[in-house]
Amino acid sequence: MNTETAAVANSGLMLLLCTIPIVIVTIQAIIFLVRAYREAGNMGISVETRKKVILNSAVFSIVPSLPIIIIMAVLMPALGKYLPWLRLSVIGSAFYENMAADMAVKAFGLSGIADTGLTPSIFVSVTWVMTLGVLMYPLANIFFLKRYDRGIKQMQSKGGFMVKAIPAMFLGLMAAYVGPYIANYKNYMTIVAVAASGILVFSLSAIAKKSGQSWLNEFSFPLSLVGGMAAAIILTPILT
Template identity: 30%
Template sequence: MPEAVLQIANSWLIWGIAIAIIVIVLIQSLLYIRLSFRAADQIGFPREKCVRGLRAGAISAIGPSIAIFIVMVGMMSVVGGPITWLRLSIIGAAPTELTAATIGAEALGVKFGSADYDLTALATSWWTMTINGTGWLICAALFTHKLEGMREKMGGGDPVWLAIMSGGAMLGCFGFLNSRNIVSGLRELQSGLAGGGGPLYAAIGGVLGMVLMMHLAKKLTWLREYTLGIAMLIGMAVAVILV
C-alpha cells in the first residue's frame, strides 16, 4: 500500500482523536467501578470480595489480550496504529474489526492492504469498522432493560431454576463460540494442513488446564480468582508447542 496512506493513518491528528476517545472510555470504566462499589456498600456486600472480583477480571483478561495483540500488529500495518488501538480498546473483538476493515476495502473492489489500497479505501475501512459496532450499541440500548424481566418470567421466580437457566445460557454461549475453534482445528488436521490444529489444541489445553486449576484451587484457595486466566494461558501454550 502507498506510504502516504500510512503517514496519514498514523498522523498526530488521528492519534489525538484516538487518545481523547480512549480517555473517555477509561473515565467511564472508573465511574462504573465506583458505582459498583457504592451499590455493594448499599446491599452490605463486602468490599474485599469486590476487590477480589476486580482483580480476577483483570487477570482473566490477560489471555484474550494476548490474542488481540497478535491481530493488532497486523491491523496496524494497514489501517494505522491509532485507529487500531481505538477500535480494539472500545470493542476488543479483533477478528470482527479485521473482517470489517477487509469488507470495507472489498466493497470498493480493492484488496485489503494491497498496492491499490488508497485513502478512499482506508476511509471506507474506518467507516465500516465504526458502523459495524453500532448494532451492538442499539441492541443493548433497546433490549437490555427487558432481559431481566424475561429471565424472571422464564424462571417463574424460582431462584434455583433461575441460577440453573443462567448457567446453562452461559455454557451454551461459550460452547457455541468454542465449537467453531474445535471444528476448524479438526478440518485443518483432516486436510493435512501444515501447522494445522492450533484452535483444537488450544481448546483441549484450556479444558485440561481449567480442570487442573480447579483441582489445585481446592487446596490453594487464593488460586481461585486466577484459574480462568491461567487456564487460557495453558491452552495457548499447548497450541504453540504442538503446532
C-alpha cells in the first residue's frame, strides 16, 4: 500500500466510520443477551444454567476467534488497519473475507491484495464493494426471517415427523461437514483432530458423571476443541 492510500485507510475518519457499526452490533448483542437471559428466567431456566451457558459460550469462542486475528493481520498491509477490523467484526467470515478482498481488488486490474498499485480511489471503491457485498445477510433478516420463523413454527406445531425434521436437517449439516474430514486419508491430521476431539467430548462427559466433577462437563466442549487441536500439534511432527 502506498503512503497516499495508507493515509486514507488509516485515517481518523476511517477509524470513526468503522467504529460506529461495530458499536451498534455490540449494543445489539447486549440487548439480545439481556432480553434472552430474562426470558430464560421467566421460562424457569435456573440462574445456574444460564451462567453455565454464558461461560461455555465465552470460553469456547476464544479459540476460534484467534485465527480471525491472523486474517486481519494478512489483510492489514493491503487494506489498512480499520477496514479489515470492521469486515471481520461485522458479518465477518474467517473463510470468505480474504477471498472477497482479493476479488474486489482484482476487479480493478490489480494482481491481488498485496499489489502496491492500490490507489486511494481503488481503496474507496474496495470499501464500497466489501461493505455492500455482505449486506444481503442483514437484509435477509429484515425481510424474510419473521415469515420464515413463523412458517417453521407452523410446521412444527403439526407434530409427528415435523418435530423431527429440524434435528434431521442438523444431522445433514453435520454429515456434510464431518464426512470429508473423516475421509481425508491423504491428510489424515483432519481425521486425528476429529477423532481426538470427538473421543474427548465423550470421555469428559463420562468422567464428569462418574466422578461428580460437573465442571468437566461444563467445559467439555472448549476442552475437546483445544484437545483436538493439541493432538494435531503433537502428532504432526511425528506422523508427517
